Amino acid sequence: MNKPWLKHYDKGVPADVQVPEIPLWKLLEGSAQKYPDHVALEFLGYTMGYRQLWESVLRFAGALRAQGVQPGDRVAIMLPNSPQFVIAFYGTLAAGGVCVNVNPLYTPRELRHQLSDSGAETLVILDMLWPRYAEIEQEVPVKRVFTTGIQDYLPFPKNLLFPLKARREGRWVKLPQHPKRLDFKKALRAATPTDQPYPAKPDEVALLQYTGGTTGVSKGAMLTHRNLVANTYQSLAWGGDEVKELEGKGVMLGAIPFFHVYGMTVAMNYGLAAGYKLVLLPRPEVKPCIEAIEKHGVTHFPGVPTLYIGFINFPGIEKRKVGTVKVCISGSAALPVEVAKKFEELTGGKLVEGYGLTEAAPCTHCNPLSGQRKMGSIGIPMPGIDAKILDENLNELPPGEVGELAVRGPNVMLGYWQRPEETQKAIKIDWLLTGDMARMDEDGYFYIVDRKKDMIIAGGYNIYPREVEEVLFTHPKVAEAAVVGLPDPYRGETVAAFIVPKPGVTLTQEELDKHCRENLAAYKVPRIYEFRSELPKSAVGKVLRRELREAALKERQKVEG
Missing domain, CATH: 3.30.300.30 (ANL, C-terminal domain)
Structure with a gap:
């Protein structure tokens, strides 16, 4: 297949990536072996090293197994960005479970659908969200609930002050004695770390990532260990020689939510696989982002256009010390050209538009960081990804013509959980139909014209x-x-x-x-x-x-x- 985009790859970016046949948790284990004493997570003043993080992951895997969780069982995680999210996510995989990312903003109705549809028998939830679960408890298959609070991983005296502040603001929830409820931190302390993390095969499902909630009933994209490992490697490779030098030294800002597939891959999995310090923010707000950049010397700031718009319009931003930022990839929605220009003037870093979708784990396209960038374009396909534009009859269209964008690669999902008909509509002869109207120019740069339905x-x-x-x-x-x-x-x-x-x-x-x-x-x-x-x-x-x-x-x- 003709791939005109390959000639626009930055120095050091390969045409393809060799995806190792390993479970996703191996990426974290590798960094824990290479950088045991480096800081892995920084959370509102609390720090955790790679060795400690990996041990916590193995402890949570042990706790799940002690509770009867078997390989293939679904574990729903309803948490903001926090050490608990990272531990629960990788611990579930190390136990052989399948993660189900749940948005903490979900109402009881949305939570009921996701728990029932996924068949999750285990839920890890923020203590303040307990009432939402309690409202639907009788209608979902959950057998055990691990509860945890923001204060569980705060340094002294913040850990004591946080509950007082939450009470003053009326957000504090007194947890009941309940036969299904387990305390996350106590369970970790009591657990025997597993000495044999589950050796998942590449095509086993690692994650059910729900999508399409704004267009009807939300459905679970089945993302395998191969899909998630591949997209992490593809994202790492995109930095070329420039980013390779930051391995073990970079600082990743984890502001975009990890329960969203973009944050999970481009911030969490990417950052931990590269041995970076991951600075966790429970909410993606502009002021804490700026403060984190200044305090921690953030090098990588993945985000969404609204975050960058807030950044460039923040009062007094010209005087802030934000010059450590090197790499920012904007995803999830179209990045206005003017926003990218202004952001780069302020930081001296690079802000490029990328593109992806849940069903592709999620990244498929990005503008080169150093080479030719075409403003308004989502860029070119990343290593190992093919893309083309199709008409209504699935015939390939020539450059310049508008049609539906289709993609193919090792990062494309198995299909939708328990929805074979939806899967057949989305995947045609190995090609994933994105539902986005787009065109490709002569150089292989793609432009999203819009969502088919918008x-x-x-x-x-x-x-x-x-x-x-x-x-x-x-x-x-x-x-x-x-x-x-x-x-x-x-x-x-x-x-x-x-x-x-x-x-x-x-x-x-x-x-x-x-x-x-x-x-x-x-x-x-x-x-x-x-x-x-x-x-x-x-x-x-x-x-x-x-x-x-x-x-x-x-x-x-x-x-x-």
Whole structure:
């Protein structure tokens, strides 16, 4: 197959990666053997070395086995970024279990679906979230619940002050005596570390990562040990010679949630496999990110566009010491060109847009860190990944034509958990259909035009929200923008833009309309502008266009009603 992108790889980036046939936990074990005394985790002042982390992982594996957890059993983890998350994740794999990442923001209804669908009999949950589990306890297959609190891994005196603060804020939950409940930290202390971590075969499932919740019923992508090891190696290889020099010395900022596949691979697995210090933040907020960069000399800052937008607009950012940042890969949503430029001016580091999806563990494309970057492009396929653009009949389209992006590689999932029909729709002759409309240029750089389902059809024209958003972001008074299609009796759909202005500025519809008319064909110009103080976002920071659309429709019904 012709791969025009290979000639644009940075120095030291291989065309393919040799994926070792090992369980995912071997990556952490390897770093613990190489760098036993290096700091592995830093959490709000608490530090844990690689040797200690690996021992805790083996202890948790021992605790799970003592509770009767067998290879293949599902263990749900409902925690923010914390030492407990890392220990529970790798400990589950070392016991032979299958991890099920659960968003801590989930409501009881969403939690019920995920526990029931996965068949998880073990749950590791933050103490404050116990009431959500208690509400659905009788409706799910869970047999044992490990509870843990943020205070369990805080240094003195923070460990004593945190519960007092939580009580003052009304967030403290007094845990009941309960036959299913086990204390995470006590269980670790009492457990005998396993001396034989489970030797999983490459094609055994390591993780059920749920996806598609915004488009219907959430389904579990079955990601194998090979998928996760491969994508970690592919991500490490992407840094080329420049990043190889940081092995055992880099500092990874773990701000994006590990329960999301992007944070799990690009921050947690990547950071630990490379022997970095992983600085954990329980919430992806801008101020703690800046403080962590200054305090720990962060070199790697993976994030999402909303985090970088907050960073460049943070008051006094020009005076902060953020020059240690070297590598930032933005994922999960489109990165506005203006944001990347400003971020690089402020830090001197490199911020490149990448692309991936849960079903590919997740990274498939990225712009080169040192070589040619094409702003607005998701870049080129990473080592060992093939990509092409297909029409509705699955025929390959030539460069420049818009169609559906399809990818193939050792990182692509086995399929959806207990959903063979959905799997058949997503994977065709070894190719994963992404659901994203895209094009490829002559050099092999790919451009996401938009989600298939987000495309707006107005007056017979196809309009891609991302293109309109890119133009809105170039307006100097715009901090955030999102575009959706709303029903229109004449055009079928019309373009609606939701805008968050920069702090302290006055912005009018007339200004935006003039700006858009100068930069877009008339049929793409928004007919509706709404100003907001913030946009609804998912836990990982992706703007939820669906929620904007639904809120606008409800508002319209009120007015018309």
